[in-house]
Amino acid sequence: MSDQSIKMNGETLDIAEQRRDELKQLFPGVFTETTDAEGNVVETVDFERLKAEVGTFTDVYEGRRERYGMDWPGKRDCMKLIQEPTRATLKPCRAESVDFDNTKNLFIEGDNLEVLKLLQKSYYGKVKMIYIDPPYNTGKEFIYPDNYSESLDTYLAYAGLVDDEGKKFSTNTETEGRFHTKWLNMMHPRLYLARNLLKDDGVIFISIDDNEQENLRRICDEIFGEENFVSSFVWEKRKTRENRKSFSVNHDHILCYAKTKSLFEETRKLLPLTEEARARYTNPDKDRRGDWQSVAITAQSGHGTKSQFYTIETPNGRLVDPPSGNCWRFTEKKLKSLIEDDRIWFGEAGGNVPRQKVFLDEMESGLTPHTLWSADEVGTTDSAKRELNALFDSVTVFDTPKPVKLLERMIHIANCEGEIVLDFFAGSCPLAEAAFKQSALLDKPVKYIVVQLPEKIPEESEVFDAGFSTIAEVGKDRIRRVLNVDSEGQAELDLKRGNNLCRGFKVFKLGQSNFIQWHGMPGVSEEQVIDQLELHIQHVDETAKQEEILYELLLKAGFGLDVEIIEIELGGKIVFSISEGALIICLEDELTPELIDAIADAEPMQFICLDKGFKGNDQLKANAIQTFKSHPQSRDSELVFKVV
Ligand SMILES: C[S@@+](CC[C@H](N)C(=O)[O-])C[C@H]1O[C@@H](n2cnc3c(N)ncnc32)[C@H](O)[C@@H]1O
Structure with missing residues (x-):
């Protein structure tokens, strides 16, 4: 009887926990921390925020207790902006497309907030990887002026599609007073809508520097859930030193969040084994299982149990204890079985500190990705600029492109074969080029969607003189150039794999509903x-x-x-x-x-x-x-x- 009541009780708890997990999956941002009557920090649901999420705009500031979370002026309007239905549409533009009827790739010209809204129904839960490189809020870039009651009108005026009635569209400067607020109000709704598009095992990578890294991390914790934080990669964007008063800034952050971390981890791919890593596997004892490398069998003593502290006798009779502060990774019994299977290496003479033999053939082949992405592996801002200049006959068409290899790495790690990848701050469109290049290596092409505002290029510039009046035009032209440049090599691949879907792209432009x-x-x-x-x-x-x-x-x-x-x-x-x-x-x-x-x-x-x-x-x-x-x-x- 008592057993039964304990079990029932447990089941009730499990159900409640399951419900909470489901709620967390749907609305990660409504879970917060507060203190209970005894002063303990406990996880709780912020019902005010939940109401705001489901469409009841009660004042979340009224009568609130102190709680952990992030607020800024305008946060409530972000939810309104998200929920405001769009009056826009995407208009196909065949003349600017390549192979319109056969391609699966999309270039969308327009404000990404409206575009993300338009994609919600058709692409909900369909995108495997999102990469974005938003404005870093350095005080020099243009931050899109969202206005929830007339966001399409703002866009049409910005894009010059209707009379702008003297509206001002300027850069976000620190002197303006709403510096961080303006940026947060721009980012929050976009990230919120972007999360909806991710597949359950999907992942988002976001480039950022120290100006907004902390704010970005906090809004992402709220939108994706802290438990879905994967990593903050450090990308070595520069190898040379900058001449600065304080420090030369040689890295950017790349924040990475999964829709559901455990599902992402099941599908993420290892990096290909480099020549250097392969060369570390040899076979000095002619083991029939092939090449191997040795790894230490020690662990920090704080992590060990009593059974991991013992003395090992080597084949030539030397007695070895774990080094100070360490224990053995295995119990004595387990070690004995490894020795019997010839998986422990005591050196040529049989008297070294023992190490484990790890066989190349038994490993999941590949390298676990690092959190440090070196310039040699994924390129730098300078190499990206050189790549782009080479495509455009030495004209500098875009000042801050990201290297294609950097994005190829994300496509690879996120395992995007046959999947959709998205960049809604596309700039010069390196994601399109990276998807194209990765597709050439895979059986099923990586399909891309890139979204870019027709941000104006100043008239007195080399890029304007080269015939480009907006950044969107630069992006489209880059894709066309990549397709031409690689057409011969690609044609061969097409024949081999019957894979021609990655060759073109369809252009759509944001406009008023028909x-x-x-x-x-x-x-x-x-x-x-x-x-x-x-x-x-x-x-x-x-x-x-x-x-x-x-x-x-x-x-x-x-x-x-x-x-x-x-x-x-x-x-x-x-x-x-x-x-x-x-x-x-x-x-x-x-x-x-x-x-x-x-x-x-x-x-x-x-x-x-x-x-x-x-x-x-x-x-x-x-x-x-x-x-x-x-x-x-x-x-x-x-x-x-x-x-x-
Ligand atoms: C830092 S750049 C991205 C550069 C890109 N990763 C590359 O390598 O070329 C950010 C881009 O986002 C665009 N952008 C800013 N606000 C936007 C918006 N509301 N909708 C779409 N694009 C936007 C800007 O025009 C700019 O080209």
Whole structure:
């Protein structure tokens, strides 16, 4: 009886713990530390923050007790910014793309906050690795001026797509007073939305220097959960000395967080064994198991138990105790079995301090990645600049590029074969080049999404004279140049592996929705808008191209921008079949009963058409709804019919 009650009690606790873990997985930022009545520090849920996360904007500052966590002016608005639905869309731009119809790679031009929002539905949980190199907030860079009530309008004005009414877009300077706040308000919503896109075993790497390293670490702890912190890598970005008053800064930090650390650790890849590391394996005793290297069998005595302190007699009769402050790594019994299996090495003469033989063939082949990323292995800021200059005929098109090898290392460690990688502060787009180069080594290509603001390039500059007016143009041109430069070598690989998906890239540009009702309704949900649409006949922007409408509907329906689209004829009309017929979109101006029947027979999971196609014929619309409802396929799973 008592056993049973203990067990039941335990199970109850387990369930509560499991629930907490699930909550933590969904909202890592709402867990915080506080003190209980006895003054002990305990983990607790910050319900005010939880409310803010799920959409109830109570004042988190009101009546709060002291608690551990990070606050700054504007933090509440970050949640509003995240939750504010976007009125934007991504418009395909074939003219600037390469191999538009076949590629899986995307270049998206626009403000990354709006873009991240637009990608939420289609790319939720799909991205394996994110790399970002945001502005370091040195006081010299432009920090994007988010405004949650009119973020798209701000973008359109910034990008010169509408009259900017004298709005000022300037760099963030320390004298402005809101120096760190402005940066935090810019970073928080973007990181929050980025986390949603990561796969469960996905990982994010963020370049940063000492200006904001500490703040970044704290907001990442909140967004990703402290327990998902993987490492703060030190990248040796410079080998030469800077002439500075205090110290020459030769490193950057690369913060790394996983969506779920344990899952990331299961999939992360080792680094290839270097020639130097391979050369450390030899076979002096001609062991039949092949080359080996020896490793010490001592451990710090503080970690040892009694059974790890004993005297070993070597084959030539010498007695050896563990060195002072140490014990043996193995118990005497375990050591004996290793000696019997010829896995302990006492040196040629048999009298050395014993070491363990580690065989190359028995090791998971590769090196455990270091937290120190040396310039020799992954390049420097200077080498990155040289790489880029070489691509652009010696014109310095971008001042602070990151080396491609640095990003190749991240792609490698995060095990991105056949996966999607994302950089939403893409600059000159080294991630695209790194993905392209890694794809050449793998059976399945690494697909990339790079997002870059059309940040203006000053007119009185060498880059402007070379024909580039925005950084986005530099990024796109870099990718084109990389594709050309490597085309011969790549063509060979394509033949070998049938791997040609990595050769092109599709360009999309952020712009206003093609649906008039979605243009200017901040605060109105998509569902409300769709209801409203029933009341309007002409609501598609007349200047919108068919392909632009198609991609907007794809995104809203939750399909990726790289999905296969096939144009087919059904019931005498042209429709678009997406993802092997899972979704059918019809943009025809006139719908007919024959078309509706043919679509129902094709059994898509979703069908979307334009309201104007019914030409105000409510009877035809009612019949269509009835046809889809009564179709035999609807009994197994509901066919979703949407009119926009
Ligand atoms: C430090 S640079 C990245 C450099 C890049 N890693 C490289 O190696 O070329 C940061 C980039 O982010 C871009 N950026 C800043 N705010 C942005 C925003 N809101 N949306 C998209 N890009 C943005 C800037 O234009 C700049 O090119």
